[in-house]
Amino acid sequence: MGRGSRGTAAVAALAGLALTTLVACTSSGPATTVTPAAAPATATGAATRPLDEETVTPSAADRALLDADLRAAAWDDDLPRATALVARGADVNAKDDTQQSAYLIATSEGRLGLLRLALAHGARVDDKDSWNGTGLIRAAERGHGLVVGALLRAGIDRNHVNRIGYQAVHEAVWLGRDTTTYVDTVRLLVAGGAELTRPSRDEGLTPLQMARERGFDRLTGVLVTATTTDPVKDPDAALLAAASSGDADGVALALRAGAGLETRDAKQRTALLLAATGDHVDAARVLVAMGADPDALDDRHDTPWLVTGVTGSVPMLEALLPAGPDLTIRNRFGGVSVIPASERGHVDYVRRVVTTGIDVDHVNDLGWTALLEAVILGDGGERHQQIVRILLDAGADRSIADKDGVTALEHARAKGYAAIARILERP
Incomplete structure (x- = not known):
């Protein structure tokens, strides 16, 4: 009490x-x-008392x-x-x-x-x-x-x-x-x-x-x-269906009935991955608290954590962090979650994820960092301008070039993204 x-x-x-x-x-x-x-x-x-380096049996x-x-x-x-x-x-x-x-x-x-x-x-x-x-x-x-x-x-x-x-x-x-x-x-x-x-x-x-x-x-x-509610007849199927639809009560009942926490569908997606994909945060919190794996890979090499970089969901990011996701796991393009988030203009997500210890200078299989993607695949508008600022403030290295030796600044100039170029030109 x-x-x-x-x-x-x-x-x-x-x-x-x-x-x-x-x-x-x-x-x-x-x-x-x-x-x-x-x-x-x-x-x-x-x-x-100072901490001793050697183990001593105390009195x-x-x-x-x-x-x-x-x-x-x-x-x-x-x-x-x-x-x-x-x-x-x-x-x-x-x-x-x-x-x-x-x-x-x-x-x-x-x-x-x-x-x-x-x-x-x-x-x-x-x-x-x-x-x-x-x-x-x-x-x-x-x-x-x-x-x-x-x-x-x-x-x-x-x-x-x-x-x-x-x-x-x-x-x-x-x-x-x-x-x-x-x-x-x-x-x-x-x-x-x-x-x-x-x-x-x-x-x-x-x-x-x-x-x-x-x-x-x-x-x-x-x-x-x-x-x-009537007894659950097929707990595993019920769990996947409930997670996919965002039915947090259904998730709880399926687990109560004995569903496997890491059961997978035909595409190797777990309940937590389905919840993350649909941004069903209530269901995800139940799954995380019960021990669901935030790093479980499906057949597209997605995980619950990696999906948050695509959806840009900060609430889902927060729901998954207590599970200790591996921030170094790469998606099918060799990127970590901050890269697709930067490309897609998910400002709030990028602002939060750079505080987790994720590598903001990670280079994917295309040879691009989050900063390069924000410029090359962004639209040059306010969202991508903010993301460039956030990445630089988080210590992103603006000198990293792509596979052709072209830097983010040079890409911004070539695309006519004057605002982003000015941000990248500042010391």
Whole structure:
């Protein structure tokens, strides 16, 4: 459970607890009277110690300091520091006196990188907080869909009931909001096979009844679909069809029915590639959170990530980035995604993609960089002028010539693109 309103049942469940317990033991982190910085007060000594190059087994006292420092790093969302502390022997499962561990903090605060670190270093996935809640319950309450997906894939108990009688799906609905983050979260619980019809202990309401009670139309729609749709007969075909049409609820139901996440159609397209091609971002977010591969190649050598350079969809780019796409994968022309985006005049996409670390000077099989394509295949208008500026500001090398030795500036002059030529002439 986290901070904020919890409804009548939650208040009743807390009656009689000491005030200090209310302040210190909330599963979503320190209450307003206890800041994250104050929680690991004993960690000062370890925090100032230099990181040793050699692995040394710490003493019990040093381990306690390391563990406290790790929890502090988790509250601060300091992944490099957390990584270094784990390498020195800090325990991702070690709890303080409020039953917080680095692993549990990562779940409630939505820190995907920290969660991945914890899972890779022995996190007890079904560990409980002071509310007898799992990390899944904590993440669902806050609407952290990517964390929910990662926990489901890690095999967490998706139906655990905490001390006040809520499962993860109850918390997402009763303590959540009717927003995209919570819609995603509930869809992921559907996809992951969570029980959807058990009433909460005190209110006696199912998740659907809770959504209606709250007046949450979007969550109501998801839960109505999930609880009333006929069983899926061919999960793989249903998944591909739902992804292709942008039916995010259908994607969740197909996965719930056992569809293979990387199942392919006759053209070797996965569900995520179909969603990316159609710019169906809601469906893509469900697939990404459940572990879909952003680098899966089809028979045209396209991937979900490469397709974003063609469509120019920034929302799809953002949906795919948490999956860690390989920015160096080449399309059938030998290009990375910034090249077709520059050619097609996708200004917003180019502005965003150059911040990802993609190689703006990559040369495709035609001998062209993104800058050369923006000039050679562009129309010389305002969009391509902006793209030339963006690429140059991102460090693109204007001196790179094509296979015939012609630079972008020389092409701009030959085409009569005076505005672009002036941009390229500037130092």
